[in-house]
Amino acid sequence: MADLATFIKGDIVTPNDADYPQAIARWAVNAERRAKIVAFVKDTEDVALALKYARANDLPIAIRGGGHSAAGASSSENGLVIDLSRHINGARIDPDKKLAYVGGGALWDVVDKEAIKHGLATVAGTTGVGGLILGGGYGWLTAKHGLAIDNLVQATLVTADGSVVTASDTENPDLFFAIRGGGSNFGVATEFVLRLHPQRATVYHGALVFPPTILEKIVEVTAKWWANVGENEGMFQMLGLGPDGNPAIVLFVFYNGSEEEGRANYKPFFDLGPVVDLTKEIPYENVNAALNTAMAHGKGVYQKGFSNDKSEYQSIAKAYEKIISISSPEFQVKLMLEYVPIGKVISVPQNVTAFRRDSAPLAVILILWTKDAEGATEHARSIARDLSRTVAGGELTQLQNFGYANYDPEAVTGHSAQIAYGESYPRLQAIKKRYDPDNIFNKWFAITPA
Template sequence: MPNNQLPAIKGDVLTPDSAGYKQAIARWAANAERDASIVAFVKDSEDIVKCLKFAKEHGMPIAVRCGGHSAGGASSVDGGLVIDLSRYLNTASVDPVKKLAYIGGGALWETVDKAAIKHGLATVGGTVNHTGVGGLILGGGYGWLSGQYGLSIDNLVQVTIVTADGSVLIANETENSALFFAVRGGGGNFGIVTEFVSKLHPQRPTVYAGHVIFLPSKIEQVVVATNKWLENIKENEGMFQVSTVGGPEGKPLFVLVIFYNGSEAEGRENFKWVFDIGPIADATKEIPYEHLNALQNAMAGHGKGIYQKGAIIARPSPDLVAKAHAKFAELVQIHHLGGGVIYEYISLKKVNSVPADATAFPRGLEANLMINISWDNSIQNLTHDARKYAGELTDILRGDEVDSLVPGYSNYDDSATAAIGEEKAKAAFRTNYPKLQGIKKKYDPENVFNKWFPITPA
């Protein structure tokens, strides 16, 4: 589609014959790349309004890109228009007196973390810091600080949002409150957020964190000890446990990523039970706070094929975790895969203290489980196969308990297309789905925004 068909905007417009087009459609997950007809790097709300009007007039599907981290392709579109916030709406500023962060809709979490900690402040952000703020917040937003401060949406004070009809609205608890309810967990279904305003909290400059590596023979012992620890988990600590492979020989490993919001001395004492089990490596230390959300960056690099599946696990079973680990190692070896099976343990008391009907995001949850399968997408797109393998792994972890694994954290799911049908959205939003349908009818009756758990207007 010719460049000049989109009315002039302040930002940049790229088409398939433009220099930089391939980079513009590239995504964190290589298999999420789609051949857009137009990529518009917008500078402000006015640019977005023009793009939405153009897409509507020409019957073009749209996608919105912030950080481009959706493995399911929510930020990409074939033959349509990508409204990309990442180039110009990517900053974060801090009001240290009000303890508020003003965050561009296309910013990355690294930008937020660094801006806030300069003032001794922090908010709940993504555990991979090159993740986009927009997608993570709109989908709920777990982070290392969730034990202390809840989800990212629980710290959200206000958004500026462009809705499907081109209105530019402020939404908060008192102004457009139904819309504010919807964007706190309802994803991009209701418009394009150009600015998030989030609460900040006092944060010490350093924390104790890092990787502890065990051989697979220790898995059952680790999980037994973990279940005991979870009975009294504190709000200022957390742990991810990862079945993965490492080193040039692809050796199966069980990796713990631990976090304690305090000094190294306090952290080592707190996690003494971990070291008593006998890891083969300990890379934990006191680190600058702004490095915390980069600990998993190496495991989440750009450019691979990625398939993600989320679930919720009420209580990890030592033997089933060990079996799933062995199965994952087998899949990796046979099919030349990467990634990991990730169990996320953070105190959820604060998260679940929020009433289920207070935000679009459901509550009453248990620990997150994410299966992340990666491969070299330049050789072959293995999305279909990876979906099958992820199903095999969740079947193992389910054991004999049919309902032991329920649909997981929506930001970890692959269901990011209108083709998935309504059932996935109903499962994601649970009892809040009918209310969201009513809000959708008001703000997006034609279902323009339909790339992530699309909600059918009432």
């Protein structure tokens, strides 16, 4: 460890250091692990040194970008964490080429704030940049511009042997295919180059709160709206306890236009009579941070995503009843139904990227608790499995049950990578053998080298 601290330009934190608790802290407290070493790297050379040290000392490796993996993929028990968040976290904009050069440890709000200064934006989320991109990447602009990986032009990675490589359509195209959906299986991504698009400065966004008594009407109106949804809109519907502790249905609406246009677009929902209206025209750069208060760090978190092929009132109502019966201020269970148009997503042929593209809308069971009591995660897992079956109206198929890789809670517990990658798996195995034959990058749907 003394050797690593001597040669690395960044910072080394161990359990003996005062800032160790902060160094291993994560968005989900149940995803924290007691690492032996946390290396806050400054550049690709630091990453290569950290990898060399970990391999020489037989230490398991984890990569931390934003630290939002509820499954614990960015943490390592008694291992070495390569942490990009402290020093490799900026965003530089080239407005002429409409490109963003983004550090692997950056958060999306950094990208949003820098890009919008030039009237530009890309598909983004509420988490860290690296995890969202490598796992696919849905966002409010997905309807118009596809997934985050569809807007990735180039990436810089440090591979298992310490080599620094560029992945793009023209350089190492096999690796470029793999990292677009293949997660952290192939190296440490220190920089992403993202395509930017013209974006208006303000958008219509916010929450509409409805009483649970009109759930059936919301389901009916949603079905009609979804059948004709356009590329400037999207909606999340959250069912659970509201901020006041009472049952509520909260619709987070988005319209890439003015407030007048947005309210006209969502008029059928307004006609249902929301009891609270927090929607308004806001600066674009604030959109992806809108949920941060509700999703603050320091809680226990379990999330299970699944494909929601059908949204039937009876199934949703039954799930909602269960949610209310088991929810409390200390243990909140929520059902999130995501309605983001995915025509652009499924228009990309499957063999272009490693990401498995699904035509069904996503649903997520999100469970939050304030105290990380023993057994809380397993209890949450049991609830999530039951609720996902209830929403689906019966047993889910293997693909339905998997949903979206970035939402899968079993990413680090042996969940089959073959399900995650589908027909691309054999191709990824061959690429894995070339870039990581010893499988040292194994914290996120680990691919067995061919």
